[in-house]
Amino acid sequence: EAGVAQSPRYKIIEKRQSVAFWCNPISGHATLYWYQQILGQGPKLLIQFQNNGVVDDSQLPKDRFSAERLKGVDSTLKIQPAKLEDSAVYLCANSDSRSGNTIYFGEGSWLTVV
Amino acid sequence: QQQVKQSPQSLIVQKGGISIINCAYENTAFDYFPWYQQFPGKGPALLIAIRPDVSEKKEGRFTISFNKSAKQFSLHIMDSQPGDSATYFCAASKTGGYNKLIFGAGTRLAVHP
Numbered sequence A: 001e002a003g004v005a006q007s008p009r010y011k012i013i014e015k016r017q018s019v020a021f022w023c024n025p026i027s028g029h030a031t032l033y034w035y036q037q038i039l040g041q042g043p044k045l046l047i048q049f050q051n052n053g054v055v056d057d058s059q060l061p062k063d064r065f066s067a068e069r070l071k072g073v074d075s076t077l078k079i080q081p082a083k084l085e086d087s088a089v090y091l092c093a094n095s096d097s098r099s100g101n102t103i104y105f106g107e108g109s110w111l112t113v114v
Numbered sequence B: 001q002q003q004v005k006q007s008p009q010s011l012i013v014q015k016g017g018i019s020i021i022n023c024a025y026e027n028t029a030f031d032y033f034p035w036y037q038q039f040p041g042k043g044p045a046l047l048i049a050i051r052p053d054v055s056e057k058k059e060g061r062f063t064i065s066f067n068k069s070a071k072q073f074s075l076h077i078m079d080s081q082p083g084d085s086a087t088y089f090c091a092a093s094k095t096g097g098y099n100k101l102i103f104g105a106g107t108r109l110a111v112h113p
Helices: none
Strands: A006-008 A011-015 A019-024 A031-037 A042-048 A054-055 A065-069 A075-079 A088-095 A107-112 B005-008 B010-014 B019-025 B035-038 B045-050 B056-060 B062-067 B074-079 B084-091 B107-112
Touching: A006 A088, A006 B045, A011 B056, A019 A088, A019 A107, A019 B019, A019 B035, A031 A075, A042 A075, A065 B010, A075 A088, A107 B056, A107 B074, B005 B084, B019 B035, B019 B084, B019 B107, B045 B074
Parallel strands: A011 A107, B010 B107
Antiparallel strands: A006 A019, A019 A075, A031 A042, A031 A088, A042 A054, A065 A075, A088 A107, B005 B019, B019 B074, B035 B045, B035 B084, B056 B062, B062 B074, B084 B107
C-alpha cells in the first residue's frame, strides 16, 4: 500500500508571497487532514476533510489559508499572503475506518518564510 | 479541555536503560491514545496505541500504561537502543466523531551508546 505523498518537500518564499502544497492520500482513505508542525512543537490540526467535505477548520487562519479536496482524493493547501510565523512543516495525513482509524502521515512539506 | 500535556521535553538515556514519557489529558470523552514516533525529516509514524478499557498494552519493547482515573498515560521503552533516538508524541482523540487527534508537545529522546 503506497503511503501519503506530499509535494513539494521544501519551499522557501518571501513574506507576502503565496505557496501551495499538494497531498495525494492513501487510496480509498476517506478522511484527510492537514496539520501544521512548528519546530519544537506537536502537530496542530488546521483542517479535516471527510471525503470532499470540510468537517473541522476551526484552527485554520482563513484570512490567509485555504484548502480544498478535489473529488474526495487529492488535496491542496494554499497560503496567501505568507507571514514569517507560517514557517513550519505542513503534514498531510489520512485515515479510514477500515484501517481502524489509524492516522497515517506523509513526510511533510517544509516551508521557510523569509 | 482539549489539551494533552507531555513531559519531559527531552530525555537522555543510556543504551539498555528504560525510557519513560508521560502524558496527561483533560477531556474525559477521549477514548483513543496513540503514541507517534518521528525521526528528523520524516512524518510522525504510529508506534503503539491504547483504548481506556485496558490499563496496559505491550508491543515488543514498547509498553503503554494507562490510568483512567488520573487521566494519565505513559510510554515505556525497555532496553532502549540508539535507534530509538527520535521525538515521541502522545496524542488523544474521541473516535466516535471525526477522529481528530490532539497532540502533546513532544519529547526528544536521545539514547547514548
